[in-house]
Amino acid sequence: MKLSIIGSGYVGLTTGACFAEAGHHVLCVDSDAEKVNSLKAGEIPIFEPGLEALVKKNVAARRLGFTTSTEEGVDHGEVLFIAVPTPPLEDGSVDLSYMEKVAREIAQHLSSYRVIVDKSTVPVRTGEQVARTIREHARPGVEFDVVSNPEFLREGSAVADLMKPDRIVIGGNSDRALALMQKIYEPFMAPVLVTDINSAELIKHAANSFLALKISYINALAEICEVSGADVKKVAEGIGADRRIGRGFLNAGLGYGGSCFPKDIAAFIAISEQCGQPFELLKEVQRINDRQLNRFLDGIREALGTMTGKKVAVWGLSFKPHTDDVRASVAVELVERLVAEGALVSAYDPKAMSKVQELPVAAKIRLAASALDAAKDADVLVLATEWPEFASADLEALRSTMNSPLIFDGRNLLDPLAVRDFGFQYRGIGRGNVAERG
Ligand SMILES: NC(=O)c1ccc[n+]([C@@H]2O[C@H](COP(=O)([O-])OP(=O)(O)OC[C@H]3O[C@@H](n4cnc5c(N)ncnc54)[C@H](O)[C@@H]3O)[C@@H](O)[C@H]2O)c1
Structure with a gap:
C-alpha cells in the first residue's frame, strides 16, 4: 500500500521504516528541511537500535522516501499518518497547534479519498476536531475519514516494538477506513483492537498513566x-x-x-x-x-x-x-x-x-x-x-x-x-x- 507519514521524528521515521519493511511504499514528510536533507543523504538524525540499517535497506529497495512537501505526501499516500509533536502547554494541557496546522495543510491538498490517521498522542476527542478542521478547509465534497491509531513504541526498542507489537489499536467509525487500516497491519500479525475514535485516544493516555x-x-x-x-x-x-x-x-x-x-x-x-x-x-x-x-x-x-x-x-x-x-x-x-x-x-x-x-x-x-x-x-x-x-x-x-x-x-x-x-x-x-x- 502507499502510505505517507507526516512528521518524521522518533515515531514517524521509525514507523515509516517499519511499514516499508513490511512491504508498503512509504513517503516520510517533515517540515524540517535539514532533517529531510540529511535523511536523503543517508544520515539518520536519531539513534534507535536497528533503525539505520532498516532505513538504508528500504531506501535502496525504493520503498522509503523523504520530502518536505505535504502536498507530495497527500498525493502519494492513500493513508496519511500524522506523527507531529503534541507538547504540553504551561497548564499541562496539550498544544494541538502542530496537529491543527497539518490538518489544514492536508485539507488544502485533498483531491480524492484519504484516511487521515492520528498517530500522535492526543487528548480524547481530537479526532473529531481534526475532522472538523479538514472539512472546513478542504474543497466541498471531497471524501476522507479520520482514524485514531495511537503508538505504543518505546524509544530504545522502537523497531522491535513496531515490528512485533503487543496490540494495534485502531479507532474509527468508517468501515472503509478500518478495512484499509487492517490491511496495513496485516503483515505484522499482531492482535488488532478496533474501537471508536474516542476510546482509542483514551487508551493511549490511560496506558502511559x-x-x-x-x-x-x-x-x-x-x-x-x-x-x-x-x-x-x-x-x-x-x-x-x-x-x-x-x-x-x-x-x-x-x-x-x-x-x-x-x-x-x-x-x-x-x-x-x-x-x-x-x-x-x-x-x-x-x-x-x-x-x-x-x-x-x-x-x-x-x-x-x-x-x-x-x-x-x-x-x-x-x-x-x-x-x-x-x-x-x-x-x-x-x-x-x-x-x-x-x-x-x-x-x-x-x-x-x-x-x-x-x-x-x-x-x-x-x-x-x-x-x-x-x-x-x-x-x-x-x-x-x-x-x-x-x-x-x-x-x-x-x-x-x-x-x-x-x-x-x-x-x-x-x-x-x-x-x-x-x-x-x-x-x-x-x-x-x-x-x-x-
Ligand atoms: N517518542 C516516543 O517514544 C513516542 C511514543 C509514542 C507516541 N509518541 C507521540 O508521537 C508524537 C511525535 O513524537 P516524536 O517523539 O516522534 O516527536 P519528534 O519531535 O521526534 O518528531 C516530530 C516531527 O514532526 C515534524 N513536524 C512538526 N510540524 C510538522 C509539520 N507541520 N509538517 C511536517 N512535519 C512536522 C518535526 O520537524 C519533527 O521531526 C507525539 O505526539 C508523541 O507524544 C511518541
Whole structure:
C-alpha cells in the first residue's frame, strides 16, 4: 500500500521504516528541511537500535522516501499518518497547534479519498476536531475519514516494538477506513483492537498513566524500604512475579522522564479536569515522581557536606538507555541542578553526547570521552541512566581514578556488594542497608 507519514521524528521515521519493511511504499514528510536533507543523504538524525540499517535497506529497495512537501505526501499516500509533536502547554494541557496546522495543510491538498490517521498522542476527542478542521478547509465534497491509531513504541526498542507489537489499536467509525487500516497491519500479525475514535485516544493516555503509576508506586515503596531496611529490588521481584502485577515498570529510581510520560500524565490530568472528572490519583503519581530527584540530591549534598566546588561525575544523560533522546531527561535535570548548586560536573553518555551538546547546560559541564574519564578525580559518581556498559565498569580502575570512593546509583544498576568489595560507599534507591549487610 502507499502510505505517507507526516512528521518524521522518533515515531514517524521509525514507523515509516517499519511499514516499508513490511512491504508498503512509504513517503516520510517533515517540515524540517535539514532533517529531510540529511535523511536523503543517508544520515539518520536519531539513534534507535536497528533503525539505520532498516532505513538504508528500504531506501535502496525504493520503498522509503523523504520530502518536505505535504502536498507530495497527500498525493502519494492513500493513508496519511500524522506523527507531529503534541507538547504540553504551561497548564499541562496539550498544544494541538502542530496537529491543527497539518490538518489544514492536508485539507488544502485533498483531491480524492484519504484516511487521515492520528498517530500522535492526543487528548480524547481530537479526532473529531481534526475532522472538523479538514472539512472546513478542504474543497466541498471531497471524501476522507479520520482514524485514531495511537503508538505504543518505546524509544530504545522502537523497531522491535513496531515490528512485533503487543496490540494495534485502531479507532474509527468508517468501515472503509478500518478495512484499509487492517490491511496495513496485516503483515505484522499482531492482535488488532478496533474501537471508536474516542476510546482509542483514551487508551493511549490511560496506558502511559498506568505505567507511570507503577513507577511511582515502586518509588514510594522504595522510601519505605529505605527507612525499614528492606531492599526494594527484592520487593519488586516478589510482587512482580505475581502475573496479575507483572515485573515491568517496577524499577525504583530517579523517576520517569522523557518526552512522553511527564507530558502525557500532565495532559491526562488536564483532560480529566476538562471533562469534569479530576483524576486525583495521577496528581499523587506526579508528586511522588517530583520528589525522587529532590530526595536523591538531598542525599548527595548530605554526603558531600556541600555541592559547591565538588567534582561530580555523572554517568548517563539520555532519558533511558539505548536512545540518544535527552528531551525532559531526568539525568539532564540532575546535571542542571548540580551545576546550579556549584558542583563541577563531568558527564558521559554512550549515545547522547551530541544531543547534549545542543543544550545550554553543555557549556557549564565537562563532556567526558568515556565513563572512566568522567570519573577522573571525582568526589562522587552519580549513575543517572542504566546503560548496560555502566554495569560492567572496571571497578578497580574506577576506584583508582576517583578522588573519593562514593557512588550514588540513581537506577539501582550496580551490585552494592560488588562495589563495596572494591572499597566504595554505595547508595542506591530503596536498597535499605544492603551494602552494609554483606
Ligand atoms: N517518542 C516516543 O517514544 C513516542 C511514543 C509514542 C507516541 N509518541 C507521540 O508521537 C508524537 C511525535 O513524537 P516524536 O517523539 O516522534 O516527536 P519528534 O519531535 O521526534 O518528531 C516530530 C516531527 O514532526 C515534524 N513536524 C512538526 N510540524 C510538522 C509539520 N507541520 N509538517 C511536517 N512535519 C512536522 C518535526 O520537524 C519533527 O521531526 C507525539 O505526539 C508523541 O507524544 C511518541
